[in-house]
Amino acid sequence: MEDISRPLLDWYRRHARPLPWRENVTPYRVWVSEIMLQQTRIEAARGYFERFMAAFPDVEALAAADADTVMKLWEGLGYYSRARNLHACAKRIAAEYGGQFPSAAEELRRLPGIGDYTAGAIASIAFGQKAPAVDGNVVRVLTRLERCGDNPLDEKLKARYRSELAEIYPEEACGEFTSALMELGETVCTPGTPDCAGCPIASLCAAHAAGEESAYPVMPAKKPRRREDRRVLLMICGDTAAVRKRPDKGLLAGLWEFPNDLEREAPAGGCPCGEAVHVFTHVEWHMTGYVLNVSEPLPGYTWVTRAERLALAMPSAFRYYMGVLEEMGL
Numbered sequence: 001m002e003d004i005s006r007p008l009l010d011w012y013r014r015h016a017r018p019l020p021w022r023e024n025v026t027p028y029r030v031w032v033s034e035i036m037l038q039q040t041r042i043e044a045a046r047g048y049f050e051r052f053m054a055a056f057p058d059v060e061a062l063a064a065a066d067a068d069t070v071m072k073l074w075e076g077l078g079y080y081s082r083a084r085n086l087h088a089c090a091k092r093i094a095a096e097y098g099g100q101f102p103s104a105a106e107e108l109r110r111l112p113g114i115g116d117y118t119a120g121a122i123a124s125i126a127f128g129q130k131a132p133a134v135d136g137n138v139v140r141v142l143t144r145l146e147r148c149g150d151n152p153l154d155e156k157l158k159a160r161y162r163s164e165l166a167e168i169y170p171e172e173a174c175g176e177f178t179s180a181l182m183e184l185g186e187t188v189c190t191p192g193t194p195d196c197a198g199c200p201i202a203s204l205c206a207a208h209a210a211g212e213e214s215a216y217p218v219m220p221a222k223k224p225r226r227r228e229d230r231r232v233l234l235m236i237c238g239d240t241a242a243v244r245k246r247p248d249k250g251l252l253a254g255l256w257e258f259p260n261d262l263e264r265e266a267p268a269g270g271c272p273c274g275e276a277v278h279v280f281t282h283v284e285w286h287m288t289g290y291v292l293n294v295s296e297p298l299p300g301y302t303w304v305t306r307a308e309r310l311a312l313a314m315p316s317a318f319r320y321y322m323g324v325l326e327e328m329g330l
């Protein structure tokens with residue numbers, strides 16, 4: 001791999017965006033931000049990060065929090081296993097490491113929810129180590145740079161990039177180099193049509209020389225998403241509505257939801273209240289909602305007032321139906 005470190009660092013020092021986690025850099029702040037930024041856009045993560053830091057200013061505060069409070073602060077960010085792992089990891093660091101993050105990437109990787117990428121990001125940005133952090137953004141830059149047609153999701157390709165990058169990490173600016181590569185992928189070498197005119201490594205880029213920037217990375221064919229038709233029941237009893245907690249494992253584990261199932265039939269006495277679609281990574285929910293008034297709270301559910309419901313962590317999949325209840329004043 002060409003040594004891209006110099007031009008990239010010079011560019012980064014002039015163009016780095018001011019982001020909350022780039023101020024007051026600590027392992028804890030780098031870790032939380034990196035977990036949030038997996039599958040979440042920077043602008044969406046920014047507010048969550050600030051609220052999270054206000055509630056849990058350090059790893060010990062997060063370790064001591066109860067799970068529902070953590071999930072509530074994560075509500076709307078999606079991929080909730082990230083929040084559960086974050087909490088589990090904080091507890092381990094508090095209990096086993098005296099509240100101090102280990103500095104070596106290999107040791108960080110043994111903690112819950114920390115993979116190669118996050119371990120590299122923490123070790124390089126917070127501890128100044130030569131520990132590359134290779135995510136989809138970085139793979140995009142590097143496959144374009146060398147016009148590499150390998151599957152960008154292949155772990156072997158990421159491992160090769162980690163070892164080649166480790167060779168060119170600038171000793172005195174490891175954290176900046178990690179951030180610079182990420183920044184280039186997020187702001188210049190973007191998916192679709194990159195801004196090669198503003199790229200500090202354009203003269204070294206093989207895809208650019210060939211005029212084939214958009215052809216890389218070469219993505220494998222996607223499996224089609226599964227469709228599920230779901231019936232959502234807004235059961236109302238007086239000023240309360242029925243909710244239930246999802247199982248501890250699987251999709252949206254541990255979050256609260258309105259009762260729903262795979263039945264196609266309208267429930268007896270149910271009044272249709274609209275359709276909504278929510279797209280997850282592997283499945284799409286096509287939901288049809290019904291309002292059902294009941295005279296007694298049925299067993300098997302938790303019956304909550306509006307205020308109690310608003311305090312629960314409910315996934316955005318049910319946002320439309322929360323709006324239906326709001327309109328009914330519930």
Ligand code: SF4
Binds near residue numbers: 190196201203207
């Ligand atoms: S020249 Fe274009 S394709 Fe190549 S790394 Fe820069 S932005 Fe990406």
